[in-house]
Amino acid sequence: MATVTQPLKLRKLSCTQCGGSIELRGGHNVRSIVCQYCGSCLDSKDQFKLLHKFLNQKRPFMPIKVGATARLRGVQFTTIGVIQYEQKEDGEVYRWLEYLLFSHTHGYAWLCYEDGHYVLMHEVKDLPETPVEIVSPRKTKFTVRDHTFKVFESAGAQISYVEGEMTWQAKQGEKIMYMDGVCPPYMYSIEMRGQEQEFFWGEYISTSEISEAFRIEDIQPVTVFCCQPFAANPTFAAMSQGALLSAGLALLMYFFISSSGTPVMHHQFGNQLFSEGETSKEFKVDAPGSLYGISVNTPNLKNAWSFFDVKVVDQKEENQLFNMPTALAFYEGYEDGEYWSEGDTEVVSYFRIPESGDYKLSVEGEGATGESEQPAPDFSLGNVNVSIRKGVRLGHYTLAWFFTCLLLAVPYFFKALSFEQKRWQDDDDEDDD
Amino acid sequence: MAITLTCPSCGNQITQVTRSSQILVCPACNTTSFLQNGKLEDLGKSAVLTDTPSIFQIGRTFKHKDWRFSPVGRVRYDYGDGWWDEWFVRSDNGKEGWVSVDEGEIAIETLVQDKLNVPAYETLKIGSVLNINRIRMTVIEMNTATMVGAQGELPFRAVPGEKYDYIDLLGPKRASFTIEYQTGGIECYRGVWIDPFEISEV
Numbered sequence: 001m002a003t004v005t006q007p008l009k010l011r012k013l014s015c016t017q018c019g020g021s022i023e024l025r026g027g028h029n030v031r032s033i034v035c036q037y038c039g040s041c042l043d044s045k046d047q048f049k050l051l052h053k054f055l056n057q058k059r060p061f062m063p064i065k066v067g068a069t070a071r072l073r074g075v076q077f078t079t080i081g082v083i084q085y086e087q088k089e090d091g092e093v094y095r096w097l098e099y100l101l102f103s104h105t106h107g108y109a110w111l112c113y114e115d116g117h118y119v120l121m122h123e124v125k126d127l128p129e130t131p132v133e134i135v136s137p138r139k140t141k142f143t144v145r146d147h148t149f150k151v152f153e154s155a156g157a158q159i160s161y162v163e164g165e166m167t168w169q170a171k172q173g174e175k176i177m178y179m180d181g182v183c184p185p186y187m188y189s190i191e192m193r194g195q196e197q198e199f200f201w202g203e204y205i206s207t208s209e210i211s212e213a214f215r216i217e218d219i220q221p222v223t224v225f226c227c228q229p230f231a232a233n234p235t236f237a238a239m240s241q242g243a244l245l246s247a248g249l250a251l252l253m254y255f256f257i258s259s260s261g262t263p264v265m266h267h268q269f270g271n272q273l274f275s276e277g278e279t280s281k282e283f284k285v286d287a288p289g290s291l292y293g294i295s296v297n298t299p300n301l302k303n304a305w306s307f308f309d310v311k312v313v314d315q316k317e318e319n320q321l322f323n324m325p326t327a328l329a330f331y332e333g334y335e336d337g338e339y340w341s342e343g344d345t346e347v348v349s350y351f352r353i354p355e356s357g358d359y360k361l362s363v364e365g366e367g368a369t370g371e372s373e374q375p376a377p378d379f380s381l382g383n384v385n386v387s388i389r390k391g392v393r394l395g396h397y398t399l400a401w402f403f404t405c406l407l408l409a410v411p412y413f414f415k416a417l418s419f420e421q422k423r424w425q426d427d428d429d430e431d432d433d
Numbered sequence: 434m435a436i437t438l439t440c441p442s443c444g445n446q447i448t449q450v451t452r453s454s455q456i457l458v459c460p461a462c463n464t465t466s467f468l469q470n471g472k473l474e475d476l477g478k479s480a481v482l483t484d485t486p487s488i489f490q491i492g493r494t495f496k497h498k499d500w501r502f503s504p505v506g507r508v509r510y511d512y513g514d515g516w517w518d519e520w521f522v523r524s525d526n527g528k529e530g531w532v533s534v535d536e537g538e539i540a541i542e543t544l545v546q547d548k549l550n551v552p553a554y555e556t557l558k559i560g561s562v563l564n565i566n567r568i569r570m571t572v573i574e575m576n577t578a579t580m581v582g583a584q585g586e587l588p589f590r591a592v593p594g595e596k597y598d599y600i601d602l603l604g605p606k607r608a609s610f611t612i613e614y615q616t617g618g619i620e621c622y623r624g625v626w627i628d629p630f631e632i633s634e635v
Contacts, residue, residue, distance in 0.1 A: 027536045028515030045514055073630065076486075104486040106629040107537015122537070125607045125626040201628070 015040060016048050023067060026080040026102045026165040034081070034162045034170065036066070041162070041169065054172045057161050060084050063113065063216055064099055066164040070213035072120055072205065077101035077109065081164030085176070087157040100166060108167060110200070111210075116221030117228060118210045119187055121202035134179045134190050134197070139424075142181060144188050145201075149181030152226045168193075180226060182423075187227040204228050224422040232412060240412030247405035250398050258395030261293055264388045269363060271380040273308075277364035282315060283388050285353045292353065293392040294361075296326050297346040297385040305329035305343075306367030306381060312351065315358040324349045350392060361386060440464060441475040458506075458584050465583055467590050488534060489520050491585045494635040497541070497627055501525045501635060504532070506585030510578035521587050529588065531622065533611075539632070540601075540609040542624030549621050554598045554614045563602060563610075570602035570610050 011024050020037035024030070024044075032051060033042045039054035068079045081100040086093055096114035103109070109122040132142035132151065140151040159174045177192040187202035204227045211218035232240075265283035272278045285292070296308055311323040326349060332341035353359065365384065366375035438447045438457070445461035457466050457473065466473040489495060489504045496502075506521040517535035524530070530543040549565065554575070557563075561572040580595045602610040607626040612619060 029536050075630075103537070105488040105537075107535075109537075122628075122630065124628055125603060126628075127605065129606075 013048060016042060017050055017053075024165065025067065025078045026100075026167075027104070027107070029108065029167050030080070030102075030165040032166050032169045034164060034166065036163045039162075041171075043169070044165070051169055052171065054162055057163075057172075059163070060095065060097065060161055062097060063219075064111070064210075064214050066099075068214050068216075070210075072101075072109075072111075072209075072213055073203075075103050075106045075109075077103045077106075077111075079111075079164075081162070081166050083159055083166070083170065084161035085157040086160040087155055089155070095160065100164070102165075110202075111205075112202070115223050115225065116207065116219060117223075117225035118205045118207065119202045119225075119227060120205050121187065121189065121200045124199055124201045126199060126201065128188075128190075132179070132181070132190075134177055134192055136179060144181075147183045147186055147188075149183045149186070149188050152180045152182045154179045182227040184227050184423075185229040202227065206231075224419060224425075226423060228423070230416050230419045232415060236412060240409045243405045243408035244413070247402050247409060250402035250405060254395045254398040254402060257393055257398055259391060259393040261291075261389035261392035264292070264390045266385065266387045267361065269365075269384040269386060271382070273363055273365045273384055274367070274380050277362060279313070279317060280361040280363070280386060282358045282360055284358050285356055285390075287390055288354055288356050289352055290390065291350055291392045291394070293348055293350050293389045294324065295346060295348045295385075295387045295389075296328065297387070298328055298330075298381050299345060299385070300382045301328055301330045301345045301367075303331050303333075304367055304369040304379075304381075306365055306379070307375075308363055308365045308384070310349070310386075311362040312353065313360050313362050315360065317360060317362065320362075321353060321359070322351065324351065350394070361388075436471070438468065438471075438473050441466060441473050447473075457586065465593070487518065488539070488629055488632060489518075489522075489532065495632055496635050497632050500541075502530070502532070504585075506587040507583065508580060508587060509582045511581045512576040512578055516581065521585070530624075537629050538626070539629050540611075540624050540626045542609060542611060542622035545621040545623050551612050551619060551621065554600065554612075557600055565602070565604075565610055568604050568608060570604040570608065572600050573603045574601040575599070 013022050013024070014020065015022055015035040015038060017040040018035060018038035020035050022033055022035060024033070030044050033044055033048070034040070034054060035042065039057045041051045041054065042048040043051050062082060064079055066079050066082055070077055078101065079099050080102045083098045083100070084095055085098065086095045096112060099111040099113065101109045101111055107122070109120060112119045112121060126144050129143040130141070132140060135154045136151045138151055138153070142149055142151070156175060156177050158176070159170060159172065162170045174193070179190045181188045185204040187204070189200040189202065191198050191200065204225065207220055208218050210216070265281065267280035269278050269280070294310065296310070298306060306328050308326040309323055310326055312321040313319065314321070326347055328344060328347055330341070330343040330345045332339070334340070363386065367379045367381070368374060368376040369379070439445070440447060440459040440462060442464035443459060443462040445459050447457060447459060457468050458464070459466065464475060466475055491504050491506065494501060494503045502522040502524045504520040504522050508519045509516055510519065515535070517533055520532040520534065522530055522532050530541060533540045533542065552563070557572055557575060559572055559575060563570050563572070577596055577598050580593050582593060597616070598614040600612050603626065604610065609624045609626045611622040613622070
């Protein structure tokens with residue numbers, strides 16, 4: 001049997017139309033080469049014959065040059081071609097570049113450059129696991145590879161510039177339809193070119209990583225890109241997330257620790273309370289030093305204020321242990337057809353009694369309706385309910401801890417929310433319109 | 434247990450891990466031999482496989498998700514516009530399969546042992562839909578393959594220059610299916626398309 005040898009591959013040639021130097025850097029799936037000097041599109045599968053010409057091409061600003069090499073995501077790539085797409089919408093023209101990268105080990109990938117942002121994309125055979133059309137409303141959800149994507153954009157675009165090697169015969173003005181879904185930092189795109197539909201998986205790459213990989217200047221973008229992940233300072237992010245966790249724990253502890261206690265006594269005072277004062281029935285203190293709560297409830301207090309001097313006295317009503325001045329006010333009404341109210345009809349105070357025993361409450365009250373600051377002599381509320389509960393646990397410290405932690409966490413999450421709003425800004429603007 | 438064999442063409446010593454029937458390519462003179470019953474039979478010269486970087490290398494171990502495998506041999510096929518490599522791989526559990534690689538397009542496939550009734554090559558076209566074991570699969574490629582070279586350990590007597598028609602199909606969840614219309618009969622391979630970015634060397 002004769003020895004079979006593989007032909008050496010041509011790596012450099014002169015353009016068959018203008019003689020300009022063309023370097024071949026791609027693999028055997030390259031179908032055409034567009035000369036950067038004269039725009040001739042040459043057939044790489046048929047002796048570099050002229051297929052067609054890209055006329056009056058205006059070379060755009062390209063941060064990365066064709067031929068540049070870089071190691072991205074652990075893969076060595078060579079830039080073999082570039083396409084500029086443009087999209088016209090409401091009189092505005094949006095342009096972006098797609099660099100075709102080639103790797104001997106991983107094949108072809110696209111490095112998309114728009115508004116200073118980069119996304120590395122490659123063709124995949126993963127179809128959406130939930131139905132989604134190439135033309136779908138924004139924020140439509142679909143799943144690919146167990147990731148939930150939201151449709152960011154469904155639109156059409158056309159080629160406005162081509163240079164270098166391509167895996168198909170690109171044409172001037174060639175139109176595509178596409179749908180971009182985002183799940184930061186990932187992007188999933190469906191692209192339709194003629195009758196052919198292709199699927200791409202992408203990942204956002206920071207300009208710093210691109211700058212280091214391609215050895216180019218690091219120019220930080222000022223906008224938020226559709227699949228750009230929210231990247232705060234790691235220490236700030238960790239602290240904020242820790243603070244949020246602590247806030248959650250504090251709230252949990254509050255619910256475990258705090259208690260409104262168990263009822264000890266309930267007494268309903270009448271109008272006598274406002275004329276000469278009234279004393280409640282006895283209540284027993286069997287947990288000296290523990291916290292007791294006293295609630296004063298005035299169900300009939302409306303557009304009025306009242307003041308109660310609540311005294312804790314001994315069983316014989318001879319000695320007063322202490323008093324708790326308690327003020328209540330409740331006002332309501334309608335203004336411009338809308339109901340309003342302010343104040344409360346109930347107030348809770350707390351006390352501790354150092355010795356066990358039987359005690360009573362001695363209460364005197366006064367009040368007035370309307371805006372009068374002077375007590376009205378004939379003021380009454382029908383009835384005033386006073387309740388005492390024992391074993392009250394307030395948990396104020398845990399609540400303070402909760403609010404402090406929440407306050408520490410808020411700036412980070414506010415920034416994250418603001419970042420997310422900027423991502424979808426166009427959409428929200430459209431909604432406003 | 435490893436065995437040492439002598440190349441029938443140049444006398445080079447070849448150390449081989451298994452005694453199973455297989456194609457061996459002498460690393461010294463590139464002669465393709467067929468190992469059967471412990472003896473090497475000269476099949477002629479194999480193509481010199483261009484030393485381009487590849488995602489796989491013989492003798493190394495790779496991982497795709499939970500599947501660990503080591504390429505032990507490869508065959509290169511030409512399809513006119515280009516070529517692809519069929520890597521003969523062995524899993525940790527000894528199971529053998531094929532991984533085809535065409536510039537980042539990668540499919541893992543194993544031979545279908547059941548007899549399947551598949552349409553004749555001429556009756557199909559790109560975009561045709563076949564129901565294979567009740568799974569809808571679409572023809573995405575049809576072509577003629579020519580064996581151009583081989584390397585390492587292979588399980589069949591492949592001869593450079595041999596041609597066959599094939600079709601590649603794509604199904605849901607990256608399912609792949611290949612029908613090879615060989616002179617000796619039709620062979621089917623079932624598997625899955627995988628993403629090269631999900632492969633790592635162990």
